[in-house]
Amino acid sequence: MSDLLEDEDLSAALKKCPEWEYEKNAITRTFEFEEFMDGIDFVNSVADIADEAQHHPDIRINYTKVTLKLTTHDAGGVTEADVELAQRVDNLVD
Numbered sequence: 001m002s003d004l005l006e007d008e009d010l011s012a013a014l015k016k017c018p019e020w021e022y023e024k025n026a027i028t029r030t031f032e033f034e035e036f037m038d039g040i041d042f043v044n045s046v047a048d049i050a051d052e053a054q055h056h057p058d059i060r061i062n063y064t065k066v067t068l069k070l071t072t073h074d075a076g077g078v079t080e081a082d083v084e085l086a087q088r089v090d091n092l093v094d
């Protein structure tokens with residue numbers, strides 16, 4: 001498990017995923033798609049990456065919007081594992 005990021009380490013790490021919002025010991029980003037099934041395809045790709053990384057996001061599907069929330073439950077906050085997964089997800093869409 002990665003260590004909890006705090007203070008300057010957290011600020012530096014969050015610069016690697018600027019589209020993600022930090023709130024309450026987690027980072028979130030909402031992705032919007034043309035069609036419902038585009039969002040589902042995205043969720044499936046995220047699931048593949050997450051399971052390979054053994055790090056699993058909270059996923060909310062709201063019609064064509066998908067919100068991912070990343071936190072490291074074992075550490076009680078944001079770690080490098082969350083930032084790495086955020087970057088890998090960003091690579092799917094950006």
Ligand SMILES: C[C@H](O)[C@H](O)[C@H]1CNC2=NC(N)=NC(=O)C2=N1
Pocket residue numbers: 054055056057070071072073074075
């Ligand atoms: C043993 C296993 O790696 C852990 O339980 C993992 C699984 N996936 C996880 N995912 C997330 N988001 N946080 C965790 O602390 C976590 N722990």
